[in-house]
Amino acid sequence: MKLNFALVIALFICTFSFAQTDEEIGNDPELTKKAEEKAKNRPGTYPVTDNIFMLKGMGGNIAVHHGIDGVLMIDTQFENISESILEAIAKETDLPLEFVINTHAHGDHTGGNKNFKRKGATILAHENTRDIMLSKMYKTAEQQALADLEKSIEEAKGISGSGEKLAAMEETKEELMIRIREQAQENMEIDYEQLPAISFQDDMLFHYNDEEIKLFHIPNAHTKGDIMVYFPKSNVIHTGDAFVNGMYPFIDFENGGSYEGYQRGLTTIMNRANDETVIIPGHGNLANRADVIEMRRMMKIFYDKVVVEYMMNKTEDQVAEMRNFSELFDEKGYGDGFITTERFLRSVYKAVALEKGRERDKNKRQTELLKKNQERAKKMDEGRQ
Ligand SMILES: [Zn+2]
Incomplete structure (x- = not known):
């Protein structure tokens, strides 16, 4: 009984401290700023079909698919707006969020992964997307370790009598850097919560909410791990950043993106779509097949x-x-x-x-090969004579 009473008190305090009235918020500049920030970042809901809607706000466009089984979401935008995203979903359906698909690795599409995983969602992506995310984590750890090394060299410069030590450090810098890189990789704590739990190599077929959902890999387009998500029954495609509407696309050469691959990807999207298909682009407004064709024309x-x-x-x-x-x-x-x-x-x-x-x-x-063959033929001729 005593425990229950304490619980009630605790709950009361919690409720009291979290439920600020508009008036309270208005009086507190910090809270006002936070509320404004939240309102500004709140994604807008755009209906696509009866059971698919787009959330547009900070970061890449999100698609939410709901039905008899539950909720499937495509992309997660940034880490700090997950709460607003969940609120927007809750307005449309009270079914649980079971699956999250990442169209590619960039932070404006995967930033919220952790938060949705904690809510019980299983995250999927192409294998290359998971690789890019993982190697980015390594790179960050490595950069940090190297920055620490630079800093200690700089600090040593400031200490008198450290000349010898400094010279030794400078001399072995290359070697040190290699060791630091290895150590950074060994000691790095991988943020598994941020990474997809399931990855696949080519394409994947989903059977969910009374619909077949097709995930197609678009090789070396925006990145090396892009996928498009196709809902044939609903006639909707989410393209990730393999297509953006009304803006120049970003080709992430460093992560396996390529211009030709991007163009090929647009052709794939174009071939899957018909004139009625609603296309949810990675960024920009809802689009259709003609918009994809226009982008292809521009790129050519x-x-x-x-x-x-x-x-x-x-x-x-x-x-x-x-x-x-x-x-x-x-x-x-x-x-x-x-x-x-x-x-x-x-x-x-x-x-x-x-x-x-x-x-x-x-x-x-080819020229070298030709030259070699000519020389060989010449030698053979000489041998025969
Ligand atoms: Zn992107």
């Missing part, structure tokens, strides 16, 4: 134009300043977002340089 125009400039020996900086062929799309606001016109032009230039470099290497290899 840019590539073809930059190839010509490249062949005329224009540098990356020169191309980055050109606006003669981007105008058409700049006017529609393509360069107003995260990827500016200049940034996009630089990535097109990079893609062209990579492709031309590959062609050059191939030609060189």
Whole structure:
């Protein structure tokens, strides 16, 4: 009885301290700021079909699919807005969130993973996406360890009489760095909560909420781990960042993205969709097949134009300043977002340089092979004489 009483008191205090009235919030500048922040970050709900809706806010677009079995969510935006996302879902359905799919590894699509995992959701992604997330964790740990090393060298510089020690440190810096890298990897605590629990290599088929949900890998497009999620019965596709609506796309070359792969991915999306398909892009407003075709057209125009400039020996900086062929799309606001016109032009230039470099290497290899064969034939001829 005593215990129950204590519990009631505790609950009362909890309720009291958490349920601030608007008036209280209004009087406290800290709370006002927090409430404003929350309101600003609250995602907007956009109905797509009877049982699918999009949540648009900070980070990548989320799709929520609900039905007889439960709730499946695509992408998780940022860590600090998970609560608002759950509130938005609760307004539409009281079924449990069972599955979360990550379309790719970037933080604006996976940042909230941990919070939803704690709510009992199982997270899935392509194997490469999990790899990218894991290697990013290693990189962060490594950078921290290397920064610590630099700091201790700097500190040693400030201490008198540390000349010898400092010289030794500088001398063995390379060696130290290798050891630090190894140690960082060994000692790193992997944040498993953030990582997908299930990963797959090619495609995957889901049977959920009386619908077959198809997960297709789009190789080397935005990253090396992109997937698109296709709901044939509902006629809806979530593309992740393999398609963004009305803005220049980001090609993450460092994580296996490629220009050609991105273009191929758009073709895959286009082929899956028909004129009635609702396309939920990674960023931007709800789209349709025509928007995907328009993006493909834009990418081809840019590539073809930059190839010509490249062949005329224009540098990356020169191309980055050109606006003669981007105008058409700049006017529609393509360069107003995260990827500016200049940034996009630089990535097109990079893609062209990579492709031309590959062609050059191939030609060189062929010439060398031809030369070798000619020499061999000559030797054989000489041997015969
Ligand atoms: Zn992304």
